[in-house]
Amino acid sequence: MSHRITYVIGHKNPDTDSICSAIAYARLKRAMGEENVVAARAGNLNAQTEFVLEHFQQQSPQYLPDIYLRVKDVMTSDVITLNASDTLNKAFRLFKNYNLKLLPLVDPGKRLIGTLSLLDLSKIQMERLGPGRSHMLFTSVKNIHEVLGARILNAPMPEKEFSGFVVVGAMTEKSFKKRLQEFVPASTIVVVGDRYEIQKIAIDFKVRCLIVTGGKGLAEEFLKLARENEVNVLVSPHDTAQSSNLIFTSIPVHYAASKSRETLSEDELLIEAREKILHSENQGMPVVNHQRRVLGIVTRSDLLKPPGKQLILVDHNEMAQTIDGAEEVEIIEIIDHHRLGNGPTMKPILFINEPLGSTSTLVAELYQKNNITPEKTVAGLLIAGIISDTILLKSPTSTEKDEQMLKWLSEITGLNYIELGMEIFNATSSLSGRSIEEIVEGDFKDYLVGDTKIGISQVEVVGLEELDSIKDDILEYLEKLVKNRKYSLVALMVTDILTEGSILLFQGDRGITGRIRYPLMEPNIAELKGILSRKKQLLPYILEIVGV
Structure with missing residues (x-):
């Protein structure tokens, strides 16, 4: 802001x-x-x-x-965004480091494609705890490499995303072979330390990815076989338990993000935006332009900012x-x-x-x-x-x-x-060349007295000669104001600087106009000799006749 x-x-x-x-x-x-x-x-x-x-x-x-x-008065303009392929790990760090409540997801053109909230992260964590799904994830070798800070030994197609299961090689060879039979090789990620027999079995099974933990390398003959079998091989500096947990944060954010199309525009009234945000399950909403490019973000806490x-x-x-x-x-x-x-x-x-x-x-x-x-x-x-x-x-x-x-x-x-x-x-001060609207509305002031709405305008002239030809048009315009804007009284005070007096043209409720005691020149037109001030002379009189 x-x-x-x-x-x-x-x-x-x-x-x-x-x-x-x-x-x-x-x-x-x-x-x-x-x-x-x-x-x-x-x-x-x-x-x-x-x-x-x-x-x-x-x-x-x-x-x-x-x-x-408006929304632009409270929105945060320096918005941190995510790309669709960014990891949950990155999102976690951004939420924590910057105390965020919402992260917009954008395409390469910075156009909004979704949002990620703390609620979305909670939901995906809850999914991991569901029966039969605790080891399944959606990721890519590139993302695994990023969250682990791993060293790549072999990665034919690192950016290709896939759904898979994590299998930890912490069991006997017999049990491990049996465990692998439960999965499709192309959807299997094996995490194992320096257990060479387990590494060999995984490579022979042509698993999607082999993660060797503890910073240990892979025997040259195993690496050659992995390349032949198109097995991705990464070396993680972490132990097996930590590596397994970190792999689940490699999920691309678009997998967890909300696809909600709820957005705000920067010129939207804040009172309307407030209702949208308070009725949304998210803590905020992104602000976009007509091309859906992200301009800012408004969270519930932003609604409490001073104007x-x-x-x-x-x-x-x-x-x-x-x-x-x-x-x-x-x-x-x-x-x-x-x-x-x-x-x-x-x-x-x-x-x-x-x-x-x-x-x-x-x-x-x-x-x-x-x-x-x-x-x-x-x-x-x-x-x-x-x-x-x-x-x-x-x-x-x-x-x-x-x-x-x-x-x-x-x-x-x-x-x-x-x-x-x-x-x-x-x-x-000439009235010629000016429209009736300009003459009446040019210096028009509203006065509210209880439920009574009054409008008084004033225009200064040097001589009153031009008034006679337009007085009927002025009275017609005043009558429209009374009807369209619900005035009890509307008046135009035409003040002549030379004679130091005024002419008052008025329309309104007959119960009020009938109390006007200024000398009438003709219906709804009164002469105000010696009266020049709307504020000090005319207004107090008008307020008196409306009963104030």
């Missing part, structure tokens, strides 16, 4: 303040020595934010459709507004200037929340408190975030601290923030 990464992220449908504060705070954290801190976004950029990023030549933060934990991702929330604290899947990862900080709507956390976190006009103001102040001067481009982004959220300090949410931070950041950049603000609003 990769090192833990921290995403600094704003709300869904991010606005300029959300994006700029995320970029700036991630830069601050890295400047303070924290590694793997990355700015991210939970939605598409609006036209204003795109203009700001292009103006300051900054890349858009990484887009995250969700933060749900490889964590979040810092900026410009919001309500779970209804944050990235999908946030409940599965650790939220370690929140930097915000909105009402409290967050759920409980498992442990104390850094939570900075002040009634200011912009989260970018809070981030700028954190630069000051840590005696770090932001780069000019970062300072420019923070100016844009404050300008956008305070509507050039005209919003009633604006504070003296917002203005102080604007002046400090302007000194760093050499920019006139009033001129920059007018440039931003003039370039991006």
Whole structure:
């Protein structure tokens, strides 16, 4: 698994303040020595934010459709694998030395062909204890040579696998000859020390393999006869008892492995993978790509690992507004200037929340408190975030601290923030050229109040002339949102920077919309004189009429 990464992220449908504060705070954290801190976004950029990023030549933060934990977040990538012909002896050593629970079997192309678990090894050991099978195995001369560390004297076809029986030559010659009659020569492995008569009988019987133990050699005449009879001859450095036991670990792993096709993909949701693993008889599952090449492995103990991702929330604290899947990862900080709507956390976190006009103001102040001067481009982004959220300090949410931070950041950049603000609003406040979806969804926020679901969007314009031609289309779109997403109320607040007022278009439950007492210009369209702030002016009123 990769090192833990921290995403600094704003709300869904991010606005300029959300994006700029995320970029700036991630830069601050890295400047303070924290590694793997990355700015991210939970939605598409609006036209204003795109203009700001292009103006300051900054890349858009990484887009995250969700933060749900996936298999790749907990899997072990450095996977130890086995080839089908590898021995159980090798598997035993790998399990022991690396404390493994599962070993994938792969073909020469590294494609998965099976898995070997400790349970599989137990099963094959149990088979050895069954009646009539205690001396039977499936192996090859090559594998026997490997597990014994033997010296090969004769091996015509060492890699050919065969099933056979192990016969220990610890008996009289007469008994041994009688014992051999019970087996097929080509399936017989004889293990014997320096008992020359037994060695000769085995070679004459044309057994598949003769293992001479104790490091003893074979008489030259016996070796010549073995070659003529195509008898494989190996010299084991171990005694007869130990050699016999080791031979049973020469079985190829594919003989014992599970042929289960159960696998995981690296992008699979961890919650789904967890169910698969917990209901599997194995302790884990391999992770493969579409070609079945092994990418990693996930065991039950991996499911207990801390998540490889964590979040810092900026410009919001309500779970209804944050990235999908946030409940599965650790939220370690929140930097915000909105009402409290967050759920409980498992442990104390850094939570900075002040009634200011912009989260970018809070981030700028954190630069000051840590005696770090932001780069000019970062300072420019923070100016844009404050300008956008305070509507050039005209919003009633604006504070003296917002203005102080604007002046400090302007000194760093050499920019006139009033001129920059007018440039931003003039370039991006036109409704023409934007789809109804972009207008409504661009800065859309969800609010959950008990069982009541509310959605309020806001768009800033320089003059209201363009609204008249699209107001009916907007109302139709809002009505679809109410029906399709089960809102009790959906509203779009069109804020005119020039007149310092807004127009509210709304749809929803008549029991709620009927309580709206703003002057109606026409059905479902109200005039909001002097109202610029969704957060400080409109939202408290809406919450009041829904009964909060």
